[in-house]
Amino acid sequence: MSTAEPESGPSAGTSSEDGRTGPQWWHARWVVPSALALGYVLNVLFRLSLVTRQDYPTVNPDEQMYLVMARIMAGLPTTEIPGNQVIPGGYSLLISPAMRITQDPVYAYHLILGINALISCLVLPAAYWALRRLNVSRPVSYVVAAAAVLLPPVVFYSQFAMADTALPVLVLLWLIGVHGLFSEGSRGRRIRFALLASFAAGYCLLTHDRGGVIIALTGLVLLVALVLNWVPRIAAALGLVVLAVMFVVKQLMTAWLMSRIDGAQPSEVGNAVFQTLENTRLMRRTFMRTVGHLWYFMTSTWGLGALALVVCVWVVFSSRFARADRVVGFLMVALLGGIALAAAAGLPADHRIDTIVYARYLSPLAAVYVVVAVAALYHVRGWKKIVAIGVAATAVTAALTAVLLRMAVNELHKSWFIPWGLPDATFLSSRWSEGWDSFHAGRTTAVALIVFAALVLLRLLGAGRRFALGAGAAGIALAVFAGAGTAVITDRVTEPWTEERYGDGTGLIKEAGIRPGDRLVMDRDLRWEGRTTLAYTVLDGRVWTRALIKDEQPPAEANVAVLALFDDNAPATASWPKAPAGWHVDRDVRQRDYVVWRRG
Structure with a gap:
């Protein structure tokens, strides 16, 4: 089927069996x-x-x-x-x-x-x-x-x-x-x-x-x-x-x-x-x-x-x-x-x-x-x-x-x-x-x-x-x-x-109010799709994942935290009952079951 140099001789495949040439x-x-x-x-x-x-x-x-x-x-x-x-x-x-x-x-x-x-x-x-x-x-x-x-x-x-x-x-x-x-x-x-x-x-x-x-x-x-x-x-x-x-x-x-x-x-x-x-x-x-x-x-x-x-x-x-x-x-x-x-x-x-x-x-x-x-x-x-x-x-x-x-x-x-x-x-x-x-x-x-x-x-x-x-x-x-x-x-x-994934893509960034330079820590109970997407979309800062709800401390460099809220009737502060001093609720995105916290 093949030749070592198909283009060195007559056009490959166009002049063999039928005796004619291609265009x-x-x-x-x-x-x-x-x-x-x-x-x-x-x-x-x-x-x-x-x-x-x-x-x-x-x-x-x-x-x-x-x-x-x-x-x-x-x-x-x-x-x-x-x-x-x-x-x-x-x-x-x-x-x-x-x-x-x-x-x-x-x-x-x-x-x-x-x-x-x-x-x-x-x-x-x-x-x-x-x-x-x-x-x-x-x-x-x-x-x-x-x-x-x-x-x-x-x-x-x-x-x-x-x-x-x-x-x-x-x-x-x-x-x-x-x-x-x-x-x-x-x-x-x-x-x-x-x-x-x-x-x-x-x-x-x-x-x-x-x-x-x-x-x-x-x-x-x-x-x-x-x-x-x-x-x-x-x-x-x-x-x-x-x-x-x-x-x-x-x-x-x-x-x-x-x-x-x-x-x-x-x-x-x-x-x-x-x-x-x-x-x-x-x-x-x-x-x-x-x-x-x-x-x-x-x-x-x-x-x-x-x-x-x-x-x-x-x-x-x-x-x-x-x-x-x-x-x-x-x-x-x-x-x-x-x-x-x-x-x-x-x-x-x-x-x-x-x-x-x-x-x-x-x-x-x-x-x-x-x-x-x-x-x-x-x-x-x-x-x-x-x-x-x-x-x-x-x-x-x-x-x-x-x-x-x-x-x-x-x-x-x-x-x-x-x-x-x-x-x-x-x-x-x-x-x-x-x-x-x-x-x-x-x-x-x-x-x-x-x-x-x-x-x-x-x-x-x-x-x-x-x-x-x-x-x-x-x-x-x-x-x-x-x-x-x-x-x-x-x-x-x-x-x-x-x-279908807009909410975990740019939608989350907009709704959570993530700004250029923010350094974000996410709770492990946050939706997995959202956590993986934020690893890229926070492009000029960085992200971490910590078990915040289980009292694991956020990194010292972090200034924003996102935690899941599982009870629609609970206040936003219930998402992080033992939040360290200096952190406050920045916004409650209840329609997507998470709360954004900020330091300072």
């Missing part, structure tokens, strides 16, 4: 850069249009953890971090410039969402590069890359201050680097690809705990390549050095952040994963969740993820393919399984449906799996072969659905439905029933497979000599459906989610 104007040097630049700008504007009403973080405590680390990296005063755990800070480093520009929390959050758009839209050129490496023609590569950048799993998480924004493009660059390293070419060129692969893998680790799976797989592949002399040894050795350096940088960054945040501890996600995997009593639950996460991934990519999985497994075990294809195929399968298993083991027992069928952790793989799926449809010739891989992908999706419903039927009925955790599944099932208030695995699968069948049918229309036309038509349909799905999910999930 000549695509070969002009200025066309592709101009088209990519225009597409990038339009996608950035589209993303910004989706988040115009978002003024504050709403995904607790994830966003606030990244934001607190970003404010410290920006040189602002330290504060407490929700959960007292320091998670990887690579994403916080990327958004920290926003807090150097302004100390207004709303304006800073707008700038952060703008940075998110700039980062997320890099999927467009990265996906185009990946498709060209897979020997797909320029026009089809551009159309499919435009679809990949619009996929709901790619766009949705970029609408929040979350590390998932950067991971899709990092995963693409990582696999492009690995593919280039194992492809034929000059030693210098393969060294550059090795450095790209290792840096991207390392920054994945610097960005999220999922990067641990990526860096482990990268290290394994580089060690094997070094021992078996599959690549220039200097390239493999330099790649391993970069991996080691990035690992050390991650440790140093975590240590630096912990030294500046009182009571902070390193993330315990990795420990939770291994403890669960060692617990034989939780094996069934872990397997059920792994199936659920894989099922969600296959349906959220509308069956194309399953097709790419089938193709990757076939490539790994077939000697007909180049080593670069086989290594990348192995990495894609291993990463999918590794992240699904780690997420299934690491997530807590919180009685939520999205813990069983979680969307977020596998979402960075959506773009690359769609890219590989369409590249496979592009290259496969003959309607029988196209139908065969389509049936295999459908069978994988249907089998995962059957196992999920068999194992999790009771848990799904007893667990909480939260639309934010199930955006893709809810969107698909709503195409069937128009309902957005419940989870339906069967309907979700049915609609996903209908979309998949329509894409395969479009490809079949060009099963003969017009294969590029068929693949291009499927890519256009995919881009239209992806864009529409993203817009609908924003309207039905993202915006209502944000509106």
Whole structure:
């Protein structure tokens, strides 16, 4: 399917089997850069249009953890971090410039969402590069890359201050680097690809705990390549050095952040994963969740993820393919399984449906799996072969659905439905029933497979000599459906989610009368959502959490305290019966069940 230098000879994929060339104007040097630049700008504007009403973080405590680390990296005063755990800070480093520009929390959050758009839209050129490496023609590569950048799993998480924004493009660059390293070419060129692969893998680790799976797989592949002399040894050795350096940088960054945040501890996600995997009593639950996460991934990519999985497994075990294809195929399968298993083991027992069928952790793989799926449809010739891989992908999706419903039927009925955790599944099932208030695995699968069948049918229309036309038509349909799905999910999930949390966002700041420079202490009995949000929104001061109602003393530097009021008929002073001398009630926000105190 691939060539080492697809752009060095005749246009990749346009002049092979059918003996014809693609549109000549695509070969002009200025066309592709101009088209990519225009597409990038339009996608950035589209993303910004989706988040115009978002003024504050709403995904607790994830966003606030990244934001607190970003404010410290920006040189602002330290504060407490929700959960007292320091998670990887690579994403916080990327958004920290926003807090150097302004100390207004709303304006800073707008700038952060703008940075998110700039980062997320890099999927467009990265996906185009990946498709060209897979020997797909320029026009089809551009159309499919435009679809990949619009996929709901790619766009949705970029609408929040979350590390998932950067991971899709990092995963693409990582696999492009690995593919280039194992492809034929000059030693210098393969060294550059090795450095790209290792840096991207390392920054994945610097960005999220999922990067641990990526860096482990990268290290394994580089060690094997070094021992078996599959690549220039200097390239493999330099790649391993970069991996080691990035690992050390991650440790140093975590240590630096912990030294500046009182009571902070390193993330315990990795420990939770291994403890669960060692617990034989939780094996069934872990397997059920792994199936659920894989099922969600296959349906959220509308069956194309399953097709790419089938193709990757076939490539790994077939000697007909180049080593670069086989290594990348192995990495894609291993990463999918590794992240699904780690997420299934690491997530807590919180009685939520999205813990069983979680969307977020596998979402960075959506773009690359769609890219590989369409590249496979592009290259496969003959309607029988196209139908065969389509049936295999459908069978994988249907089998995962059957196992999920068999194992999790009771848990799904007893667990909480939260639309934010199930955006893709809810969107698909709503195409069937128009309902957005419940989870339906069967309907979700049915609609996903209908979309998949329509894409395969479009490809079949060009099963003969017009294969590029068929693949291009499927890519256009995919881009239209992806864009529409993203817009609908924003309207039905993202915006209502944000509106419901206004009281814990900027609303709390206004109602509580928090002023610039205030140093705020919160009682532990205050609503958890409010406490986590205030850790960021008090951007030019700092916050603490203390058990004030249990007579724990406020910090000496604090000048404002917020405590819960549980009895609507009690006076405001009942919120802090043993308030220290010098503190007085500043305002009674009874409609939201809290009281604001001030010193002096």
